[in-house]
Amino acid sequence: MSQLVCKDLVLGYEGHVVQQDVNFSVERGDYLCIVGENGSGKSTLMKTVLGLNKPMGGTITFGDGLRNNEVGYLPQQTQVQRDFPATVWEIVLSGCQARNGAHPFYGKEAKALARQNMEKMHITQFSKRCYRELSGGQQQRVLLARALCATQKLLLLDEPVSGLDPKVTAEMYGLIERLNREDKVTIIMVSHDIGAAVHYANKILHVGSTMFFGTTQEYRRSAIGARFLAEEGDDKNA
Amino acid sequence: MTKMLETLKMYLQFPFVQYALIVGTLIALCSSLLGVTLVLKRFSFIGDGLSHVAFAAMAVAGVLHLSNDMLFTMPVTVLCAVLLLRAGQNSRIKGDAAIALISVSTMAIGYLLLNLFSTSSNLSGDVCSTLFGSTSILTLSQTEVWLCIALSVVVVAVFILFYNKIFAVTFDESFAHSCGTRVESYNLLIAVVVAVIIVLAMNLVGSLLISALIIFPAMSAMRVFKSFKSVTICSAVLSVCCALIGILVSIVAGTPVGSTIVGVDIIAFLVFCLIPAIRRRA
Numbered sequence: 001m002s003q004l005v006c007k008d009l010v011l012g013y014e015g016h017v018v019q020q021d022v023n024f025s026v027e028r029g030d031y032l033c034i035v036g037e038n039g040s041g042k043s044t045l046m047k048t049v050l051g052l053n054k055p056m057g058g059t060i061t062f063g064d065g066l067r068n069n070e071v072g073y074l075p076q077q078t079q080v081q082r083d084f085p086a087t088v089w090e091i092v093l094s095g096c097q098a099r100n101g102a103h104p105f106y107g108k109e110a111k112a113l114a115r116q117n118m119e120k121m122h123i124t125q126f127s128k129r130c131y132r133e134l135s136g137g138q139q140q141r142v143l144l145a146r147a148l149c150a151t152q153k154l155l156l157l158d159e160p161v162s163g164l165d166p167k168v169t170a171e172m173y174g175l176i177e178r179l180n181r182e183d184k185v186t187i188i189m190v191s192h193d194i195g196a197a198v199h200y201a202n203k204i205l206h207v208g209s210t211m212f213f214g215t216t217q218e219y220r221r222s223a224i225g226a227r228f229l230a231e232e233g234d235d236k237n238a
Numbered sequence: 239m240t241k242m243l244e245t246l247k248m249y250l251q252f253p254f255v256q257y258a259l260i261v262g263t264l265i266a267l268c269s270s271l272l273g274v275t276l277v278l279k280r281f282s283f284i285g286d287g288l289s290h291v292a293f294a295a296m297a298v299a300g301v302l303h304l305s306n307d308m309l310f311t312m313p314v315t316v317l318c319a320v321l322l323l324r325a326g327q328n329s330r331i332k333g334d335a336a337i338a339l340i341s342v343s344t345m346a347i348g349y350l351l352l353n354l355f356s357t358s359s360n361l362s363g364d365v366c367s368t369l370f371g372s373t374s375i376l377t378l379s380q381t382e383v384w385l386c387i388a389l390s391v392v393v394v395a396v397f398i399l400f401y402n403k404i405f406a407v408t409f410d411e412s413f414a415h416s417c418g419t420r421v422e423s424y425n426l427l428i429a430v431v432v433a434v435i436i437v438l439a440m441n442l443v444g445s446l447l448i449s450a451l452i453i454f455p456a457m458s459a460m461r462v463f464k465s466f467k468s469v470t471i472c473s474a475v476l477s478v479c480c481a482l483i484g485i486l487v488s489i490v491a492g493t494p495v496g497s498t499i500v501g502v503d504i505i506a507f508l509v510f511c512l513i514p515a516i517r518r519r520a
Contacts, residue, residue, distance in 0.1 A: 050416040069418030075410065080278055084409055087465040094406045098417035104399045130464035150417050 001063045010057035011044045024205045024213045031180050031187045033197035036207035042190045072147030074157040088126045095149025121145040137168035157189040257378045262481045264390035268435045270477030271397045273456030275408045285452040287337035288436045289445035291318040294348030301355040319433035369446045443496030454503035458510035
């Protein structure tokens, strides 16, 4: 059974349709990249899966023991966060909020989990540091550790490498790949980086005027995939 | 100096001065707690908007000759707080404009009503004390003091109980939502608590200066401290100290209570702004 199935999804907000006929499914351990032009509805799709936006049509079904609050989310950074006075520890611990339920304070278990995920993301040494003083890559690792506190099953990453330099980007991809391979965390990633997408992902969802969903090999062979890869390749060479 | 202390000692024996100190401390504590969240959520101005609403509500209560105007002011302000936060959630610019609209229109209506229907012989005095809270804190009755204590206890209890959720919702609404945290409910809770604090603080600093009480301690603490917890604790302590100093100075020097407290807050802010620079030198 699939962890997540989206069927005939219509995306949009405030009565305005952004994208329709979105169909895809994700199995445990998959690494799905969502690619497409700007404004094609990638971020809206992400928010709809998370329940932040209501779908205007179609269905989203969670299965394989996954509940809809067991999705770890790595959002794009907001302006508010850039000057937020909070330590790394406080932020990672806030990932345990779902686990805590109605209990107002974090228990030993939550704290142990936060510590464990900080080690996994190599940010234990920043524990007492202020979030706004960290570099972009370090901040992303903090948010990734927080997402891991929310779930060990499915991570949704919204452009996790945007604004990072090439070296840090490679490190970030490495961390995500290890989570996928070793910890069997299912990854769904919105990405602009088509080269990395076809390199790391086993499935591709292309949203736009033409839709595509399938394995990475199929995507490379498809007309839309070949065209998109060539265009992006040109951009990089230019 | 000894003469000043003597005067202070004499004044402190009066129950109305004791009441003023108790109420002032509690209000300063409550208003500083949510200040950090409001500043970070870019809702700094909501305090100002709501205080104008409370001003209009007080005017209406005065016109209707209600014996306890808080019973009328409180629900009206809470309702407006809810409406404002709702507007702010959909889009920031709309929220901003909504606050400006509500704040000026309620101000105008309030003053208009007071002018048309006032029975008081000293209208401008009444308006001035509602706007700047000049005397009302020194004329508190015992019931008002108890009401203030009760509400403050509720505010502090709510804040401590929901501290972790408030942090989560302030830092990242989208993430909190994805974890199944009921973000809207917590925003509503924040709005209601802010409204309660503002109606309480009307007595202390008057409606024009409430924003200062909410924003200054948080801003000062954010200059120096780096964790959410230490910023919150520092702003609470700072706010209480400034309020106490302000009230005592105003008693001795005979200055208006509200503006003296805000004056002390401003000085504290400037000092806190200098601390990081001094630290870097050292």
